[in-house]
Each structure stands twice: as structure tokens, then as C-alpha cells.
Amino acid sequence: MSKLSIRNVEKTFPGRNSTAPTRALVPTSLEVADNDFITILGPSGCGKSTLLRIVAGLETPTAGEVLLEGKAVSGPGPDRGMVFQSYTLFPWLTVRDNVCFGLRERGLPRAEQLAIADRFLAQVGLKGFENHHPAQLSGGMQQRTALARALANDPKMLLLDEPFGALDHQTRELMQELLLGIWEADRKTVMFVTHDIDEAIFMASRVVVMSARPGRIKCDIPIELPHPRSYKVKTTPEFAAYKERLTEEIRVETIKAVTMER
Secondary structure (H helix, E strand, O other): OOEEEEEEEEEOOOOOOOOEEEEEEEEEEEEEOOOOEEEEEEEOOHHHHHHHHHHHHOOOOEEEEEEOOEEOOOOOOOEEEEOOOOOOOOOOOOHHHHHHHHHHHOOOOHHHHHHHHHHHHHHHOOOOOOOOOOOOOOOOHHHHHHHHHHOOEEEEEEEEEEOOOOOOOOHHHHHHHHHHHHHHHOOEEEEEEEEEEHHHHHHHOEEEEEEOOOOOOEEEEEEEOOOOOOOHHHHHHHHHHHHHHHHHHHHHHHHHHHHHHH
């Protein structure tokens, strides 16, 4: 059994103020194995974030179904940890209490909450910042806090929607290495939406390319680069070959998307 099954999922958003409905996704199916790291690429507006939000239970599909370990997804749940592009931390809570939030909601004893939070904060390099508030942190540190919060709940899947998109280039690359290192150690099942082709290749065990809107899966490419991966893999001929293929796939779909907007 796959860890996650996306079966003929469609999504149409209703029109507003006399505008026509928008078909975001046409029948889309995808099987995600346990411990897979799937990155999803596609032009803007292709429905990749919509698909991720359906898996998270934050959107309801118009048709089709999503199964996690054989059980239908009908709403958000602690079995899926979500990290957004924006810094979705509670500004009035400390870093430690932000990470403890989901653990507190589950009713864990305070001592256990703190032990778990401190372990994951150390894992993402935030030891010593436990009592800071989000406003005292850089963007990269805020995203590390959000990642620690998602991991602390021990979800079956980690879902990330452009989590490093707002970061500067150097911080973004460090965050890629951090997340990939955590995945290599813990082997969570991951779905990761990105616009960045290099990021998609570097992180993934499979890159899924989506078509221009209405979105569908155009191709599903296994990334057969060895682990553990370091940034140096980006200079190899094998990496360059993946980048050449994916650049062409995305270019074709981006041209279609721009043409449809005219």
C-alpha cells in the first residue's frame, strides 16, 4: 500500500462577481511511497499549491479522493505537518512555546512538551534561542522554528509549500541542506512545492512536473543521485542533465500559461 494515494482529484473554484469558475486541477492521480521525498514543479497558477492543500485537508476536492495509509483525508490532522512560505508563528509566543503548541493541544505533560521541543530546536540549530520571540529572529530562523514545530508532532507526512521562497539565496541553500539532512536521518514522507528547479532536484527522490492550468501531472521523474547529498552535487554532470530536462519541461508549460493569460 502507498503511504499516500491521490486518486482522480479535481478542483474547480466557483466564480465570483459574475466571473466564470476556475478549473485549478483536472483529474490528477499520484502514488507516494513511504519515505518518498516528492518535489512538485510547475508554472505559476498550475494548481500545485492547491493539490498540496487538498492533501493537507485545507481544501476539499471537487471530485476524487486522497487516502493516507488507506484512510480518506477529510480535513486537517496531526498526521500531516504543514510548513507555509509565510512565517506562520504566533508572535506572542516564544520559540519554544511555538514548537510546543501542537504538543499542548494533544494534552502532553509540560515536561514532555519541553523535552520534545528542545530536541527539535537543537536539530534545526536553534539551541539558545528557545526564549526569543519571532520578531527577534531572522526569516531563516523563523522558518527553522516552523519546521521544528511541524516535526515535533511526529506527523506521518511533512507538507511544505514554497517554504524557502522568501529567503535570500545563501539562507535558502542552507535550509535546503538542513531539511535534506533531517530527511536522510529520519526518512519522513515529504511533499514539497517549489518554483526552483535546482531546489527540486537537490531535495527530491522524485520530481513531479505539473502542466499549465488546469493542472495535471505531466511527468514524474526519479532523481537517482546518491545520498547523503551535499551542495557539491549541483556541479555534477548528472545534476546538469536533470536540470536540462526539467528546464525544458517547465519552459513549455510556462509558455502555455502565458499564452492562455493573453
